[in-house]
Amino acid sequence: MNNTKLVGSAMALALLGGTLAGCSGGGEAPKAGEAPKAGEAPKTTEKKEDRALHIMAGVIGGKTPEENTLFEKEIERLTGIKTKLDKPASDYDQKLLAAIASGEKFDLLQVSKEKMNLFIEQGILTDLSAQVKGSKTLQDPDVLPTDEWNQVKTKDGKIYGVFTKYQGGTMPIVRNDWLKKLNLQEPKTLDDYYKVLKAFTEQDPDGNGKKDTYGLSIAGSYELQGFFSAAGLKQRYVEKDGKLDVPYSTDAAIPVYEWLNKLYKEGILDPNFATNDTGKMRNLFLADRVGMITYWDAWVGMLNNTRKQQDAKTTFEAKGLPGAVGPNGNYMLRRGDPDVWVVPVNAEHPKTAFEFIEWWHSKDGIVLGSMGIKDNDYTEKDGKYELTKAGQEHAMDHGVPFWYNKKFPNPFGLLPGVKDAQDLLAKYSSLELTPPKWADAEKIINEYMFKAILGEMPAADAVHKMRDQLKAQKLID
The missing domain is CATH 3.40.190.10 (Periplasmic binding protein-like II)
Incomplete structure (x- = not known):
């Protein structure tokens, strides 16, 4: 257990x-040898809460x-x-x-x-x-x-x-000011994302003359839906004909793991991704160390606000993206539980x-x-x-x-970038399916996901091992 x-x-x-214990004192019991009077309701000692x-x-x-x-x-x-x-x-x-x-x-x-x-x-x-x-x-x-x-x-x-x-929901969040500085278009496919993230790593977007930036930082496996969108795969569980499955454990996920491994091997992905928490990831983004993270729509505005509070003249601009386009031409973001x-x-x-x-x-x-x-x-x-x-x-x-x-609208309006991020979620997101056994499944998914991304195991082998263990523990049907 x-x-x-x-x-x-x-x-x-x-x-x-x-x-x-709370039920034991619900009423006043008769004294020894004493019965309640006929027709009299039992007295209670219930007190006002x-x-x-x-x-x-x-x-x-x-x-x-x-x-x-x-x-x-x-x-x-x-x-x-x-x-x-x-x-x-x-x-x-x-x-x-x-x-x-x-x-x-x-x-x-x-x-x-x-x-x-x-x-x-x-x-x-x-x-x-x-x-x-x-x-x-x-x-x-x-x-x-x-x-x-x-x-x-x-x-x-x-x-x-x-x-x-x-x-709200989650999505890739990009340094839009870096896109503009490097004359890059917003990415749409996984290939586009690779080119943008590679440029963020190699073309000195922060202008300090040092190679000290990463293209992408994530917090473990916390939020990758925007990239698995390229394969049309939903995060966590899906249910079809009464059966539960985990799309990230299917063969369709293999190319996405291989893409992430490529980022890791080339130094484009933050090497500490597996042990990052969300605070470390956000801090890298705010400190001009990384050009893209994956996080909540609300944080588009909070990131912009934080930098604005630090420097009113900052050119910093965080912007939400819809992720990578899928095989059916659609994007797939997630709306959080x-x-x-x-x-x-x-x-x-x-x-x-x-x-x-x-x-x-x-x-x-x-x-x-x-x-x-x-x-x-x-x-x-x-x-x-x-x-x-x-x-x-x-x-x-x-x-x-x-x-x-709706009876109390935000008296200050929304923080910069939030409305556009929410519009993307309204258009492309759907709710997660998170049954009680998700925590057990997540441990197995993380173990083999990290092996695939870190190159400790070929992506295909990692996916097959992942799926075998999920089935063995009856976490998928």
């Missing part, structure tokens, strides 16, 4: 234990521990709910699993759809279907579009999670938790999740908002860079 399953079993036991919350979140909250404390106070100021917010600085998923397995109780968790599916399978989440259906706020199509609920519904139509934000609020079955304040979820999609909730904390990140007078220096650095993102609610 792997660590994830061990931790999952511990979590389920911890949460189940808390639930059973405190308006308090214990929340654990990965990206929602302040940017520093000190600002996290201000974030808690701002929630209380705006809602009257006394809040404790746990926001680990790193390794969120591991710390979340460990905290729950240890028996720590939470009222709300911010999790990915993948984790939500895992927790549903383990029976440790509260079914919110009835509350969502009865919520005037959440059923308002101007607050949350009706069709979006299909993203989070289970096969039997139940809802366990409610969106924390509008989730949504992050959601979920309520554990042993939550001590479940009613308050749902009240908070509804509030999160109101104007005040959106302002907090995007702009941040009043008088710290922004000031407001007569309905007009102004970002402070800290707010400008935080780029309108305290966990909610984009939101659904």
